[in-house]
Amino acid sequence: MFKLEARPQPSRVMSYASPLIALAITILIGVGIFLWLGKDPIKGLEMFFVEPLKSAQAISELTVKAVPLLLIALGLAVCFRSNIWNIGAEGQYLLGAVAGSWVAMQAGPGTGRWIVALILLGGALGGMVWSGLVAFLKDRFNANEILVSLMLVYVGQQFLDYLVFGPWKDPNGYNFPQTITFLSVTKIPRLMDGYRANIGVLIAILAVAALWTFLFRTYRGFQLQVGGLAPAAARYAGFSSRVALWTALLVSGAMAGLAGALEVAGPMGQLTPYLSVGYGFAAIIVAFVGRLHPVGIVFSSLLMSLFYIGGELAQSRLGLPKAMTSVFQGLLLFTLLGCDTWIHNRLRWIGKPRTAPRRSEEA
């Protein structure tokens, strides 16, 4: 009989291997789903793992989806490392897009390219307002951040809908719920002509470096993580949990808001109710699969972006429902958490079940 027991030390090997094993299991289940739906699994997997990497154009599209995921997940990593459960990044992303849109709509004929910087700043501030609200209610009234941040997702979506169905609706838009198309001066600069990949890629790379420095090379980052791992130790050391709360939430709100502004002034070019494809929730998975480490998150955001594009391709070419993407995403996180057990635990053979249990010294 096997028994699950705690390892003396967490396994380093497992902590790297676990996401890969989880991915392998997810792909296996995926093959099962394709077979069950009567589709060729090789073709199905091709949509997810080959087609999105085939050309420069495809790679550019991959970054278009990976950038928001990466930015949001970086912020969430700070939260989760501080043991603050902000799961409303989706709402912060939406509010960032709303704020960015407001700035973009102020542009007139004489506006210069500098407005792009203001749009991004506006987006970050918008996200911070939404996450700051969570921090305030938690700090002042002890309200659970999981539930408050989540409720604010629904409120944020309704607020966005209200704006585009009401005051912000394009008067010449044939009554479609959308704002005017932003002036081209507000467009997030692209890296190369003909490709949709924009300077969001550079911002994301900078953010990875900044966050790595913050988490692993600054005292504040250290304090935050101690508070997450061992709250009692942090209190004893005099690290303020309030500062940690505000820092983590404001950083993650700013990142999500930035992602929202990049999206609305980048690929979208106008605000519509269909802005969100669940990046805020998928980023939670990205953060965990990336081991809450900035470099790991780079890889996991690219992987999740493959899932998004693969889902779209499977829909258009194989006639599969697009919701396949979220099935794979959820499955990946689920299996990952199962695999993570083996980082801290191992199975040990403890003799045949029939024999009377003997107490060994180490048990």
Add this chain to the structure above:
Amino acid sequence: MEAWALQVAATLNAGTVLALAGLGLLINERAGIVNLGAEGIMLMAAFAGFATGVHSGSDFLGFLAGGAMGAILAGTLGYLVIWLNANQYATGLALSLFGTGLSAFAGIKYTQEKLGPRPHFEIPFLSKIPFLGSAFFKQHPMVYLAILLALGIAWFLYRSRAGLVLRAIGENPESAHALGYPVRRIRLSAVIAGGALCGLAGAYLSLIYTPLWVEGMVSGKGWIALALTTFATWRPGRILLGAYLFGGVTMLQFHLQGQGVQIASQLLTMLPYLATIAVLVLISRNPAWIRANMPASLGKPFFPEG
């Protein structure tokens, strides 16, 4: 008068979804397990219940399917967090994301489907009483079952030995383990029972309340039910009260829209979510009170040594 009676009836109807789910989550949390997967469980159960209802033509089988779906999903969550020691928050979240995705995926064929004629219930004699009859005695049996469940769970928790053990495990699993109780098995049963109730709530939503299958139709009710357990300070009677209160807020929103109030419908739709935040703030602002009422081991892993 009759209009108000219908309003009351609608409130009870809307509150029943939250009451069933809230009671389920209460059982989980009393055993020390937070189930953030409620939203996903309810969606999967709403789908399972609806699909079964469409194919079999039987609501009873639909409810059975919903409850079973809830129990299976919650059992998976329970196995991961209780035996494999996975983080409760992350695992619950995973279940919610997975359930949202899978139900949308599996349910695509059912968005156009319709259930048979919806049954109409009346309690003989009582339903003839003016006002009270239309308000209280023309409900689906599930509405009364939810009330009976609240009473039953209250009795179980406070008057039965098994309930005492469950509460003891929620407060201090180490001591319960030392006394020889199978802490993990009891926790798992609590999680499964709670999941089954969330499943019934989902099935009620798609079979009776709406009655339709729409992608993402639970729209946050699972999360609101989670907030309800805090609001109720982990007591079954107050769960019921809170559920009807929120049911009332939901109805108020439709009522105001029906009355042609000059407020954008999006702002009215925000109401239940804003109310949840307001209630959380009001209830939580006294940390000592929350701490005194909250099961002490809530959300914390328990891993017996030896």
